[in-house]
Amino acid sequence: MPTFTPSLSRRLSSTPWLRSTLAAALLAVVPAYADNPTPAAAPPAQAPAKKLNISKARAEATGATVTIEGTVTVAPGAFTSALEDQGFAVQDGTAGVYVKMAEKQSFGVGTQVRVTGVLDEQNKLRTLKAEPSGVTVLKGTKKLSPTKVGTGAVNESVEGQLIQVKGKITKTFQDDSPYGYKLYIDDGSGEIQIFVHVSAGFDKAALQALAAGKEIQVVGFGAQYETTYEVAPRSPADLIAK
Template structure:
């Protein structure tokens, strides 16, 4: 039986010099895209008016604070800090969305914000809910501003109606009183808030924010406020 003639072994085609350079260029661009975001704590410390790109997960859903802040923005948080992103129109993503934003640093009533436009907001892959950081009522200050926090304490003052912007409560765990600002747009039942009495203990999850010289906690939704035994 005749054996089939053996075929000569061929060398695989080699990449040209230009192909190698092109691949290296793509690799460099990929690395650049992964590393051009500034950590949020560093971004917050930059001068007002500077343009910066930050990346993180959504800690306050779009539009939750429109009644007082006047826009459909959201809050973003990474491992270093958090910041409120001010923009319109309302975005469609929710809590935990992985987002990259390029904008201009500014302040609104002394709250550090990032002003952006919708075209500069990019949704990335991966969703991760932000966990609230436990903070004492007296510890709500500049060091945690922009972050999702949790405070607990006894109500110290009666309900204050500040509509159409929001409602005010005050709690203290013994380390100092803090204002809880409940935005009308966050969906709370006003009557239920009015029924709360001085001395009742509350747990509040919300954005550590600032209005002029007052630091406050702003819950995002009714589930963020609970009465403790």
């Protein structure tokens, strides 16, 4: 007569100590997998920022990360009343650009710097947004002379640069507080707006006293606000009445 052998499930049900032993073994194994998951793949390394002269950097697409080097032409915080930051301007032998920063830096005009940031625009003014960690002060200082430009030639070709214009006042003082004050001059080649930032330290009464027809000379930053190009003097020393 053949011998009857119970199935495995039956044997487990009839052997309590064996069931408990296997269950304990399974519980010991499962947490080991839960505590040691497969490690996630490391994110791909970011490509280093392109180091470019400022002219080529300005031509890169908005959102691109670039590195530039040049001379500071507008001190940090000089234009904070209208641009609402503590930025500064940098220029090399090819072009210039405004660097937007939330934190004011301690260097002044003439400082040599290297800046890594992200290209952007503010009201159509080309900017480079940077963090303090992206700014390096280099050795030496340099004094840049402004480029002399006709009032009718202030356009995209000189945006971001230190320029000099002179002409007769065609429209007198206009109050655009708390951002700045406006004057308009023309040397015969076309009218240009002179935008004086409140934060640049000018005496309001002195600007109001400038009469139509008076000739003035202005050194400043070649800027743009929407469709209007303008010259922004950095301090009272930049505006001379003839």
